[in-house]
Amino acid sequence: MSARFEELAWQETPMGAITLRRRLDPMLHVEVYEVKLGEDFLMSSLFTVAEIELARLALAELPGTDLDLDVAVGGLGLGYTARRSGRRTRHLTARRGGA
Numbered sequence: 001m002s003a004r005f006e007e008l009a010w011q012e013t014p015m016g017a018i019t020l021r022r023r024l025d026p027m028l029h030v031e032v033y034e035v036k037l038g039e040d041f042l043m044s045s046l047f048t049v050a051e052i053e054l055a056r057l058a059l060a061e062l063p064g065t066d067l068d069l070d071v072a073v074g075g076l077g078l079g080y081t082a083r084r085s086g087r088r089t090r091h092l093t094a095r096r097g098g099a
Contacts, residue, residue, distance in 0.1 A: 004023055006021060006023070007019060007020075007021050008020045008022055013037075016037055017037070018035065018037050018042075019036045019037075020035055021034050021036065025046070028046075031045075032045050032046050
């Protein structure tokens with residue numbers, strides 16, 4: 001990636017512009033994917049604990065054993081919730097917001 005920031009997708013919404021971008025973290029030397037609404041950061045591939053925990057906590061409340069659940073995950077995220085949910089389900093449907 002030659003530029004420090006690259007805008008991958010952009011869409012105007014009633015709440016403001018939502019942007020998916022990729023950037024190079026100069027200290028870690030890794031590509032970082034971010035979802036922003038206006039100037040506010042919604043999600044980052046550097047900070048995934050909350051997204052993963054959301055799936056873990058929700059699945060822990062459900063009855064059944066491993067691979068006994070059908071789960072649907074939706075939203076504008078980076079896929080960490082869906083990835084975590086898939087570890088305990090037989091069927092996972094992931095859908096991006098607005099799709």
